[in-house]
Amino acid sequence: MKSRENDSPGSDQDAAGASGLPAGPDELHTIGPDHQTFAALARWVPEYGDCFCVQSRDRRDPSLVVSNPDYIKHILLTNHENYAKGVGFERVKMLLGNGIIVSDGEEWRRQRTMMQPGFSRANIARLSEAMRSQNQALRGPWGLLADSGQTIDITTAMSRLGLDVILRSILSRDLDRTIEREGGNPFGFLAEDTTRDIQTAVRFRNLARVILGLVDERRRTGERPFDFLSLLMDARDRKSGAGMTDKELLDEVNTLIIAGHETSAGTLNWVWYLLSQHPQVEERLLAELAELTPGDDFSFDQLMALNYTACVLKETLRLYPPVWLFSRRARQEDRLGALRVPAGAHIFITPYFLHRRPELWPDPERFDPERFAESRSPPVDRYAFIPFSAGARRCIGDYFSFVEMQMHLALLAPHFALRYEPGAHQGSREAIELDPAVNLRTRNSIHLGIRHRNTT
Numbered sequence: 212m213k214s215r216e217n218d219s220p221g222s223d224q225d226a227a228g229a230s231g232l233p234a235g236p237d238e239l240h241t242i243g244p245d246h247q248t249f250a251a252l253a254r255w256v257p258e259y260g261d262c263f264c265v266q267s268r269d270r271r272d273p274s275l276v277v278s279n280p281d282y283i284k285h286i287l288l289t290n291h292e293n294y295a296k297g298v299g300f301e302r303v304k305m306l307l308g309n310g311i312i313v314s315d316g317e318e319w320r321r322q323r324t325m326m327q328p329g330f331s332r333a334n335i336a337r338l339s340e341a342m343r344s345q346n347q348a349l350r351g352p353w354g355l356l357a358d359s360g361q362t363i364d365i366t367t368a369m370s371r372l373g374l375d376v377i378l379r380s381i382l383s384r385d386l387d388r389t390i391e392r393e394g395g396n397p398f399g400f401l402a403e404d405t406t407r408d409i410q411t412a413v414r415f416r417n418l419a420r421v422i423l424g425l426v427d428e429r430r431r432t433g434e435r436p437f438d439f440l441s442l443l444m445d446a447r448d449r450k451s452g453a454g455m456t457d458k459e460l461l462d463e464v465n466t467l468i469i470a471g472h473e474t475s476a477g478t479l480n481w482v483w484y485l486l487s488q489h490p491q492v493e494e495r496l497l498a499e500l501a502e503l504t505p506g507d508d509f510s511f512d513q514l515m516a517l518n519y520t521a522c523v524l525k526e527t528l529r530l531y532p533p534v535w536l537f538s539r540r541a542r543q544e545d546r547l548g549a550l551r552v553p554a555g556a557h558i559f560i561t562p563y564f565l566h567r568r569p570e571l572w573p574d575p576e577r578f579d580p581e582r583f584a585e586s587r588s589p590p591v592d593r594y595a596f597i598p599f600s601a602g603a604r605r606c607i608g609d610y611f612s613f614v615e616m617q618m619h620l621a622l623l624a625p626h627f628a629l630r631y632e633p634g635a636h637q638g639s640r641e642a643i644e645l646d647p648a649v650n651l652r653t654r655n656s657i658h659l660g661i662r663h664r665n666t667t
């Protein structure tokens with residue numbers, strides 16, 4: 212099979228067969244968010260490059276795997292109306308009903324337009340105050356672990372933090388009331404149980420009672436604490452002036468809970484691990500954080516001006532994008548350069564393998580936050596770096612997640628040094644194995660040695 216690595220968009224005529232479809236492997240494979248696909252793409256993306264075709268026993272229409280930034284721009288931005296959400300969302304639908312991550316067409320547009328203002332910089336700045344206290348509250352328990360020379364299960368710790376941050380942003384003080392009434396956090400199992408099977412979906416959907424109860428209470432009392440739930444309840448359709456139905460509110464709250472916690476938590480899990488492996492990066496990060504106003508009193512603007520910290524996060528998202536694979540479905544026939552995209556074709560975009568293409572990223576396996584420095588020339592191609600996707604359906608929570616992650620690093624990294632101790636993983640580095648499911652996670656929890664830093 213012809214290698215497609217060095218082809219540039221538009222020069223693909225020779226690679227396209229008589230059908231106009233791009234070349235691809237002979238073996239049949241059903242692409243999906245699983246280990247088999249991960250292993251197959253690890254071979255095929257380097258071999259076939261920009262765009263290749265995979266046939267499957269289970270799918271009538273061909274699957275095209277696209278890893279060329281210009282083609283990606285075409286699909287996600289220029290001609291995005293032609294590309295509906297693709298396969299792989301069935302399991303997500305069980306959890307999220309018809310929330311904006313799965314809906315399409317007019318329904319999606321209406322919901323997205325109503326939700327977008329809630330994610331303004333000003334709103335997120337206000338929500339970040341709760342994030343500040345949540346992170347400050349971690350110092351006590353982390354300090355105890357450091358005092359007693361124990362390790363920290365950073366994977367679980369980040370998962371709990373991610374869940375706490377999004378729940379507090381959605382429910383604010385109603386979260387405390389709910390915990391009191393229910394005798395514990397009814398959503399807590401989401402941070403512990405990372406399998407997203409039918410049982411979890413049923414358990415999660417049963418929490419509708421809790422959310423709709425709070426909606427009802429806020430309607431009756433007229434109370435509107437500052438949080439995402441109030442912002443969603445008060446959002447109005449521009450044309451009709453109508454608000455969201457209870458079902459819509461529920462699906463969107465559930466969407467924010469699920470989409471909003473695993474992704475940031477997974478990224479922070481990797482950040483801590485990568486920092487533990489790269490002392491020079493850690494040193495530069497600490498130097499930048501030391502410039503912040505002491506005593507945790509830094510402003511939101513100072514937090515968001517942390518350049519190097521943002522580069523560290525971007526480089527982590529390059530190497531370990533939580534959404535490592537996503538899909539679209541072509542409504543009408545289209546073209547990517549000289550390649551034909553038949554109507555009904557499944558499109559797969561894989562940030563993980565795109566972000567590791569040596570044609571786009573020199574020395575791609577190296578952890579090097581400097582790649583994202585503003586002074587770097589040439590700058591990063593926007594469509595070669597898509598951990599949040601791009602275009603109309605770009606992640607609505609991208610800015611929120613940077614605020615959340617920068618706040619975490621700003622408040623914890625200057626106080627604690629986390630070190631990877633192979634012994635904590637029954638003896639080997641290989642324990643850091645990937646678990647490529649709907650989200651890219653580590654198969655096992657990462658345990659890190661923890662000690663106090665000498666901060667003055």
Ligand code: HEM
Nearest residue numbers: 311312470471474475534537598599600604606607608612
């Ligand atoms: C590091 C953190 C995050 C990453 C890497 C991430 C990644 C993504 C990606 C790749 C998509 C597009 C999926 C597709 O088009 O098929 C997406 C969509 C979405 N994300 Fe995020 N996300 C993150 C954090 C968040 C947070 C914190 C929230 C909520 C507060 C959130 C809410 C959403 C929603 C609602 C959508 C659907 C948007 C739409 O279709 O209009 N995400 N995210």
